[in-house]
Amino acid sequence: MSAGKVVLALDGMGGDHAPDVVVNGADIARERYPGTTFLLFGDAARLKPLVDKRKGLAQVLEIVPAEDAVLAEDKPSFALRRRRKSSMWLACEAAAQGRADSVVSAGNTGALLAISMFAMRMIEGADRPALASFVPTARGESVMLDLGANIECDAANLAEFAMMGSVFAQVLMGLDTPKVGLLNVGSEELKGHEEVRQAAAWLRREDSPVSFHGFVEGNDIGAGLVDVIVTDGFTGNVALKTIEGTAKLYTGWVRDVFRTSTLAKIGYLFAAGAWDKFRKRVDPRRYNGGVFLGLDGVCVKSHGGADDLGFAYAIGVAVDLVRYEYRSKLVEGLARMKRVTSAVEASETLEATGGSA
């Protein structure tokens, strides 16, 4: 692709509000990210009228017919084997074959992971994909991973995720040395699973390529103590959804305040401008766009319930990852991490066999 030009493959049929949200999101993104063009996969008869209504979109978007679609209730294995002609499959294939730089889908998460892994394969040096996304913090935002791609993780997976998250933060947040924390139940070295303690021991080494802060706890996420929070997919998924649930609870309570009395309603009118700022800060659409890190390609997962603006944010994540050369930086980072963990393993083997004596 020529410099600045980015081609995105969009799954036109994925998500609760497809295909409308996909088309509208692309239209917003088209203005935000000039130089981006789209391959829109899906039911051409439904997509064409939607695209035609959007002036200018047709010039940067090509509809690629797909006769099938992955359903929300499809099991990943079923979608992988039986939905080869779906919009999701064809979009992933386009990105895997280089016809597009990245794929964006709001469809079935498990199916998207299975299909994108199969189509794109893993990037050199990565063993397992991890789902990463931004979370809101007092200092802006942080990256959290894994958010559900791996229910169980060993120490090597966690060390790899730390490296992948670090590169992700470098590329998307423009940080030179993002601070990485491992999620645990306490900040002391002795606490937690064997897996997190072993991963911490690796990351703490002087030759570790990530800037490791140490263990962090659940409350450190919102405080923005670190730029990257690393955990297994079970804990990460629970933590992310707990943040969403708590955010919703608090936003609801704030809304209640202004409904309780006439005085409160008047108060709201005075503070309306300030509330706009609050609403923007807490807008979950700003954090839309999870990325399967570790794939040999860029695959962005939008929230299934995302609206137009939310989907446009997910497209923005894909555009930035492509523009700022996330793939080459990731390959380099993973190679550096591998040198550390292999060296450690070799010296441990040596010790275990008595070779160092």
Place this chain on the structure above:
Amino acid sequence: MSAGKVVLALDGMGGDHAPDVVVNGADIARERYPGTTFLLFGDAARLKPLVDKRKGLAQVLEIVPAEDAVLAEDKPSFALRRRRKSSMWLACEAAAQGRADSVVSAGNTGALLAISMFAMRMIEGADRPALASFVPTARGESVMLDLGANIECDAANLAEFAMMGSVFAQVLMGLDTPKVGLLNVGSEELKGHEEVRQAAAWLRREDSPVSFHGFVEGNDIGAGLVDVIVTDGFTGNVALKTIEGTAKLYTGWVRDVFRTSTLAKIGYLFAAGAWDKFRKRVDPRRYNGGVFLGLDGVCVKSHGGADDLGFAYAIGVAVDLVRYEYRSKLVEGLARMKRVTSAVEASETLEATGGSA
């Protein structure tokens, strides 16, 4: 103990702001829960002047000298073996030996768990203790457990926790049949660890003594979808602290709103009454007081950083558990759960050995 009379053993030296907070908390609780008397363990020379300043408190409180104290940085095993003369140990012992109905401490969590387990032993039918506490929800509050007593749990532990949480909610929330949910990464039966799927299979049975809703996700906690959320100690600890961190983040953002402009400050004045209600709702002190369920006794853990009012809430939890006969209800519930899991195990053994064919 005679009806209505409750004797509480207080660890006078535990927590960030001990002993002041303990004495002040007891003074608040004394007025709230008439009929309650206190045994206050700790450094008599420091405690006596504090108690004497509080008119009326000395009449319902007896200072029991303890020459040692568990420190925040003590390892549980060290505290268990080497702090036998600490305020925490002596307070737990008083509750274990029946001189008090319950113990309340804001000290080192791991040490308190180790010491209370050793002193009180497990209650009939319980295998492992679980730390339970209230979390705020859109429908009021829910009980969550385990919050960190067990880093790894098997299916039987989770089923037991479901029963213990259910009894806890019956006693403290006055619910006949609390709805219980198992925390997972998705609501489908096929998702999650083997442990949660096996526990769900048991809880779903017709003869299960708990009212099982099924799997719940992180966002369902704040929504108040169920009355009791059951999970392992690692995930529960992360989820609880993530709620705390997100709550703090949002409260900070709301505070920011009213600092941004003069108009916003005027708006605040109009809505001040409504904000009081909000502040009460989000006040973390209201949710203070974790309980180690499964012990043969009542042991309440206050947050280490709790203030006077927070500590008084923790005392309130202890008083209610004693007054509403949580122990006898727990023994009965655990026996019923055991009948189910043993029956299942027996029939599964039969199947596995071909006996049912």
